[in-house]
Amino acid sequence: xxxxxxxxxxxxxxxxxxxxxxxxxxxxxxxxxxxxxxxxxxxxxxxxxxxxxxxxxxxxxxxxxxxxxxxxxxxxxxxxxxxxxxxxxxxxxxxxxxxxxxxxxxxxxxxxxxxxxxxxxxxxxxxxxxxxxxxxxxxxxxxxxxxxxxxxxxxxxxxxxxxxxxxxxxxxxxxxxxxxxxxxxxxxxxxxxxxxxxxxxxxxxxxxxxxxxxxxxxxxxxxxxxxxxxxxxxxxxxxxxxxxxxxxxxxxxxxxxxxxxxxxxxxxxxxxxxxxxxxxxxxxxxxxxxxxxxxxxxxxxxxxxxxxxxxxxxxxxxxxxxxxxxxxxxxxxxxxxxxxxxxxxxxxxxxxxxxxxxxxxxxxxxxxxxxxxxxxxxxxxxxxxxxxxxxxxxxxxxxxxxxxxxxxxxxxxxxxxxxxxxxxxxxxxxxxxxxxxxxxxxxxxxxxxxxxxxxxxxxxxxxxxxxxxxxxxxxxxxxxxxxxxxxxxxxxxxxxxxxxxxxxxxxxxxxxxxxxxxxxxxxxxxxxxxxxxxxxxxxxxxxxxxxxxxxxxxxxxxxxxxxxxxxxxxxxxxxxxxxxxxxxxxxxxxxxxxxxxxxxxxxxxxxxxxxxxxxxxxxxxxxxxxxxxxxxxxxxxxxxxxxxxxxxxxxxxxxxxxxxxxxxxxxxxxxxxxxxxxxxxxxxxxxxxxxxxxxxxxxxxxxxxxxxxxxxxxxxxxxxxxxxxxxxxxxxxxxxxxxxxxxxxxxxxxxxxxxxxxxxxxxxxxxxxxxxxxxxxxxxxxxxxxxxxxxxxxxxxxxxxxxxxxxxxxxxxxxxxxxxxxxxxxxxxxxxxxxxxxxxxxxxxxxxxxxxxxx
Numbered sequence: 032x033x034x035x036x037x038x039x040x041x042x043x044x045x046x047x048x049x050x051x052x053x054x055x056x057x058x059x060x061x062x063x064x065x066x067x068x069x070x071x072x073x074x075x076x077x078x079x080x081x082x083x084x085x086x087x088x089x090x091x092x093x094x095x096x097x098x099x100x101x102x103x104x105x106x107x108x109x110x111x112x113x114x115x116x117x118x119x120x121x122x123x124x125x126x127x128x129x130x131x132x133x134x135x136x137x138x139x140x141x142x143x144x145x146x147x148x149x150x151x152x153x154x155x156x157x158x159x160x161x162x163x164x165x166x167x168x169x170x171x172x173x174x175x176x177x178x179x180x181x182x183x184x185x186x187x188x189x190x191x192x193x194x195x196x197x198x199x200x201x202x203x204x205x206x207x208x209x210x211x212x213x214x215x216x217x218x219x220x221x222x223x224x225x226x227x228x229x230x231x232x233x234x235x236x237x238x239x240x241x242x243x244x245x246x247x248x249x250x251x252x253x254x255x256x257x258x259x260x261x262x263x264x265x266x267x268x269x270x271x272x273x274x275x276x277x278x279x280x281x282x283x284x285x286x287x288x289x290x291x292x293x294x295x296x297x298x299x300x301x302x303x304x305x306x307x308x309x310x311x312x313x314x315x316x317x318x319x320x321x322x323x324x325x326x327x328x329x330x331x332x333x334x335x336x337x338x339x340x341x342x343x344x345x346x347x348x349x350x351x352x353x354x355x356x357x358x359x360x361x362x363x364x365x366x367x368x369x370x371x372x373x374x375x376x377x378x379x380x381x382x383x384x385x386x387x388x389x390x391x392x393x394x395x396x397x398x399x400x401x402x403x404x405x406x407x408x409x410x411x412x413x414x415x416x417x418x419x420x421x422x423x424x425x426x427x428x429x430x431x432x433x434x435x436x437x438x439x440x441x442x443x444x445x446x447x448x449x450x451x452x453x454x455x456x457x458x459x460x461x462x463x464x465x466x467x468x469x470x471x472x473x474x475x476x477x478x479x480x481x482x483x484x485x486x487x488x489x490x491x492x493x494x495x496x497x498x499x500x501x502x503x504x505x506x507x508x509x510x511x512x513x514x515x516x517x518x519x520x521x522x523x524x525x526x527x528x529x530x531x532x533x534x535x536x537x538x539x540x541x542x543x544x545x546x547x548x549x550x551x552x553x554x555x556x557x558x559x560x561x562x563x564x565x566x567x568x569x570x571x572x573x574x575x576x577x578x579x580x581x582x583x584x585x586x587x588x589x590x591x592x593x594x595x596x597x598x599x600x601x602x603x604x605x606x607x608x609x610x611x612x613x614x615x616x617x618x619x620x621x622x623x624x625x626x627x628x629x630x631x632x633x634x635x636x637x638x639x640x641x642x643x644x645x646x647x648x649x650x651x652x653x654x655x656x657x658x659x660x661x662x663x664x665x666x667x668x669x670x671x672x673x674x675x676x677x678x679x680x681x682x683x684x685x686x687x688x689x690x691x692x693x694x695x696x697x698x699x700x701x702x703x704x705x706x707x708x709x710x711x712x713x714x715x716x717x718x719x720x721x722x723x724x725x726x727x728x729x730x731x732x733x734x735x736x737x738x739x740x741x742x743x744x745x746x747x748x749x750x751x752x753x754x755x756x757x758x759x760x761x762x763x764x765x766x767x768x769x770x771x772x773x774x775x776x777x778x779x780x781x782x783x784x785x786x787x788x789x790x791x792x793x794x795x796x797x798x799x800x801x802x803x804x805x806x807x808x809x810x811x812x813x814x815x816x817x818x819x820x821x822x823x824x825x826x827x828x829x830x831x832x833x834x835x836x837x838x839x840x841x842x843x844x845x846x847x848x849x850x851x852x853x854x855x856x857x858x859x860x861x862x863x864x865x866x867x868x869x870x871x872x873x874x875x876x877x878x879x880x881x882x883x884x885x886x
Contacts, residue, residue, distance in 0.1 A: 095183040096147065100155035101191050105148045108138060108184060111171060112145025115180060119145030126174025130413055130433065137167055138184065147182075155186045156223035163225060174414050177428060179461055190228040190281025194220040196289035197347070201275070203257060204294045204389020207265040214244060214256040216391060218345065220277035220287055227280035236274035241293070243275070257291070265295040294389070299337040302390035303329040313399040316372040324355075327362040329384030329392055336387035345393050346381035355398075357382060364396065372402040373437040404442040404491025409435050410499040413464070418504040421475040429503065430467035431460070434487050442491035449483055475505040476542040509547040509601025513539035515609040522577075525616045526585040534568075537575040537609060539597035547601040550575075555594035555608070564593060568613070577611075585617040586659055619713020621659040623667055625721050628654070639725045641703075643695045651680065651725055654687035656709040664713035672720060673706035680725070682707055689723065701727050 096109040112119045117127070122142050129140060139150040159165030165186040170179045196218060203215050222230040233255040235243035240261040246254045255275060271293035278286040305327065312325045331338040342362045344352065355378075356367045364382075378398040385391050414431040423429075436443040447465050449457055454471035467483070481503045488496040515537065522535045541548040552575045557564045568591075569578045575595075593611040598604050628639075639652040658665040669687040674680060676699060681692045689705065703725040710718035 093181045093183060095185065097185045097187055098149070098153075099187045099189050100153050101189055102149050102153065104151050105139075105141075108147040108149060110145060111140065111147045115171065115173075117145070119143060125176070126172075126414075128172055128174065130170040130172045130179065138169065147184075153186055155188050156192065158186060161223060161225055161229075172413060172431075174431075177414075177431060177460070177466065179464065188225045188228050190224055190279060190283075190285060192223045192228075193285035194222040194230045194277035194279055194287040196220045196275075196277065196287060199289055201289050201291045202294065202389070203291060204296050205259065205263060206298045206300075206388060207263045207295050208298045209259055209263065211259055211262060213259050215259070216393065217255045217257055217275060217291065218289070219252065219254050220289070221348065222277075222279050224279060224281070229279055230277055231280040231284075232278050234276045234278065236276075238271065238273055240271060241273060257293075263295045265297070269295050271295070296388045299333060299386065299388035299390055301332040301337070301386075303331040303340045303384035303386050303392040305329045305384060305392055305394040307394065309395040309397065311397045311399070313401060314370065315401045315403050316370045317403045317405055318366060318370060320366055320369055323363050323365045324398060325364050325396070327357075327364065327382050327384070327394060327396065329362070329394075331384075331386045331390070333386060337390075339387045340384045341386075342382055342384055344380060345383040351378060351380055354378075355380070370400050372400050372439070373406065376400050376402070402439050402442055404438055404489060404493070404495055406437040406442075406489075407495040407497040408445040408487035408489050409437075410447070410485050410487045410497065411435070412499070412501060415501060416503070418506045419469070419473065420506045420508055421473045421510070422508050423469055423473060425469050425471055427469045428466050429455075429469060430501065432465045432467070432485065432499075434463045434465065436487075436489045438489065438491065442489055444490040445487050446490075447485060447487050449485055453481060453483060455481075455483065473505050475507045475544070476511060479505050479507075479544070481505065507544040507547050509543055509599065509603070509605060511542045511547075512605035512607045513541040513550045513597035513599050514607055515539050515597065517609070519610040519612065522611060522613045523616050524579065524583060524613060526583050526618045527620055528579050528582055530580060530582055532579055533576050534579050534613070535577045535611070537570075537577070537595050537597075537611065539575070539607065539609075541599050543599065543601065547599055549600040550597050551600070553596050553598070555596060557592075557594070559591050560588065564591075567591065568593060570595065583615045585615045585661070586621075588615065590614045617661045617664055619660055619664040619711060619715070619717055621664075622717040623656040623658045623709040623711055623719045625709065625719055626655040626657060628652070628721060628723065639689075639723060641691065641695070641725050641727050643697075643727055645691050645695055647691055647693050649691040651689045651691065652723065653689065654682070654707050654709065654721060654723070656687065656719065658711050660711065660713065664711055666712040668710055668712070670708050670710070671705060672708040673704075675702075675704045676700060679703065680705055689725075695727055699727060703727065 094109070094114050098106075098108050111117075111127075112122060115127075117125070119142065121127070122140060122145055127140065129136070129138060131137070136150050137153055138147055140146075141148050155165050158167070165188075167184045167186060169182050169184070171182055172179055197220075198218065201218055203217070205213075205215065220230055220233075222228070230253060233243055233245050233253065235241065235257075240259065240263060242258045242260050244256045244258050246256060248254060255277075257273075273291040273293065275289045275291055276286050277288075278284050306329070310325050310327055314322070314324060318324075327342060329340050329342070331340050341359045342357055343359060344357055347355075354366065354368045354370070356365050357363070358365075362382075362384075377400065380396050380398075381393055382396055383391050383393045411433040412430065413433050416429040419427070419429055432447065434445045434447055436445050445463065447457055449455060449467070454469060454473060455467055456470040458466045458468055460466050483501050483503065485499040485501065486496055487499070488494050520535070520537065524534050528534070537552065539550050539552070541550055551572045552570050553572060554564055554568065554570050559567060565580075567579070567581055567583075569580055570576070571578070575597075577593075577595075591613050593613060594608055595611055596606055596608050598606040641649065641651050645651075654669060656667055656669075658667055667687075668684050669682045670684065671680065671682045678692055679695075679699065680689055680703070682689055682705075687707070687709070689707070705723040705725065706720055707723060708718055708720050710716050
């Protein structure tokens with residue numbers, strides 16, 4: 032490619048604007064211009080463009096820079112930001128970086144100046160050997176747009192290597208009868224530089240017998256030959272010492288020397304002759320080390336020492352000497368190291384055959400290396416998003432990969448695949464670049480981390496593959512509300528619980544993560560019996576533990592409904608509710624309450640009457656008690672705790688009825704004291720006691736007489752007993768009169784109270800049914816026992832008349848108040864007030880001794 036005149040003018044104008052660059056490049060530019068004028072090429076212009084940092088675009092979409100080798104690290108190569116149309120500050124913002132295909136990063140980006148600089152020392156000879164043109168290809172990746180810009184940087188040679196001989200001493204043996212003009216090939220020097228910086232000429236030190244002739248081969252290689260100019264005389268001078276100097280065309284030029292020792296020997300009129308002028312062999316790159324590649328053969332017609340041929344390398348680099356081995360006696364060429372097609376696919380070298388006196392013959396050896404599929408594909412991750420939100424839409428690019436295979440042909444063709452069960456797909460970009468994009472919607476709660484295996488496979492036989500594993504996190508979004516394991520909860524708490532005690536724990540799970548999964552709890556606003564829920568129960572917002580703020584009373588209320596709300600900490604927050612039913616369990620915290628007999632307000636003890644004619648099973652009275660608890664805690668049982676006459680009375684276990692166990696005897700005391708215990712079935716059980724006084728007599732005067740006889744029989748011989756009896760009788764009469772008046776007053780008071788109870792629908796209307804239910808499940812009925820007592824006027828002695836007891840149900844009449852449910856939940860005494868049995872009073876002074884009358 033030749034530069035246009037306008038481009039040349041641009042270079043010259045740049046030199047005029049920068050005189051220091053013109054001075055620095057004057058010699059180089061003049062040499063380049065002269066070479067371009069002579070050879071018609073563009074190398075001088077290229078060199079100027081490199082050193083001035085001028086971008087050279089081969090195509091509209093490709094940028095080329097020229098740079099000399101051996102520059103210091105950080106040296107300017109080209110203005111990338113300008114050539115890409117970007118500001119220097121945009122390089123970092125848009126993620127502009129270099130994507131290199133080589134093993135070593137040769138260039139770097141200077142983000143401040145927006146320029147491409149060298150990343151280290153560049154050795155052109157190491158990079159491109161002796162190729163005429165050394166190009167380094169790289170790409171500039173603009174990451175935010177996933178755009179690639181191909182870049183070519185041509186590395187120009189400088190004269191940094193001097194010509195060097197393979198050996199510093201050359202031994203030449205010449206027969207003394209050698210004719211004048213005979214030429215003796217010498218080992219040439221090597222110079223890894225190219226162009227004018229490579230080897231240009233040889234020079235021989237001044238002497239009398241030899242001159243130097245330089246031959247040029249087809250590939251431009253210069254071969255020095257020693258020419259005999261004057262006959263040799265071994266007896267006059269057996270050894271001649273010469274110096275051969277090789278110089279390049281650099282500025283300044285470099286040179287290397289080799290010492291030549293010419294040994295004059297006796298006559299040897301035959302030189303070795305190779306069987307072929309050129310040896311060729313083709314081998315695969317995976318041949319084992321030590322494999323014989325070929326055998327060179329040279330024949331010398333002389334005999335003895337003059338006919339003994341030895342073989343050696345003539346034209347070979349130090350690197351090739353390490354790879355190949357030549358047997359000096361047999362001429363077998365074998366490998367010393369493994370061959371690598373990717374490093375070099377062709378080797379060319381020269382071997383020489385030398386007989387004993389030193390006659391030489393040379394031949395070329397050409398080795399072609401065939402590629403085998405011995406390199407697995409390589410996957411390079413150019414860009415990767417380590418975390419992707421779960422609400423990322425399909426088609427989003429999350430990674431960029433570059434595939435390469437060092438093999439060639441089919442062996443270097445690479446395809447890339449990923450597992451099919453992932454919500455991703457691969458899309459091929461430019462050349463060997465692939466993009467990984469989302470194919471479906473992601474869900475972090477199903478899978479939060481994707482371990483993706485990229486498998487690159489080449490087209491060789493058999494194919495080779497390599498796997499690359501990448502891990503991608505799915506970032507959480509708040510798309511799940513907290514959830515409770517159950518839709519509702521039932522909590523049971525015993526009454527009389529301590530204040531502040533924890534009663535339950537609610538737990539809500541949120542499958543999100545971090546703040547989106549941090550759950551807080553709260554109670555919904557509500558009221559219970561006119562008070563807010565927060566005055567009864569509180570909840571720990573972090574743990575969900577419910578605490579009782581009050582000590583609950585089963586008799587006050589038995590259940591309450593709560594609604595717990597769980598909120599997460601996302602933005603916006605999500606929530607869910609759960610219903611919690613709190614049931615208060617009854618505790619045995621109420622002892623039985625005795626309704627009958629009631630304790631008199633004046634401190635006296637009530638008296639129950641039993642006739643002497645009572646038969647076994649006679650109902651004397653009934654103890655009535657209730658318990659404010661419920662269930663088993665309210666089941667009551669009665670037992671006779673203490674009696675003045677054991678065995679005379681019995682108490683019904685479930686009814687509380689006091690009955691005679693046997694017939695009354697004359698020896699039985701007139702006054703019997705009973706202590707009845709009432710106990711519930713709670714754990715532990717609670718109990719109450721009541722003391723009953725039972726008077727045994729057929730009439731009231733008889734009771735008084737019997738009581739008097741009991742006192743007189745104690746001291747029959749006492750002279751003052753009569754006086755005491757009179758006083759006692761008078762006192763008893765007064766007490767009896769007062770007792771009758773008190774009973775009348777008490778009767779009137781109870782009648783008045785019953786009227787009040789009727790107005791208020793009864794004092795026990797709200798009592799639960801279990802208070803009247805025994806353990807046997809049968810409805811207990813309270814009964815009233817009426818006795819009619821009359822005093823006759825025509826008799827001086829009053830008599831107590833005990834008719835048969837009249838059993839009347841004063842609480843519930845089976846005829847008028849019977850209900851369908853065997854266990855009554857409440858009793859309305861007002862409805863049954865007309866069923867109360869009345870008491871008939873005779874014409875004499877009536878005496879009412881009434882047990883229990885709930886009217």
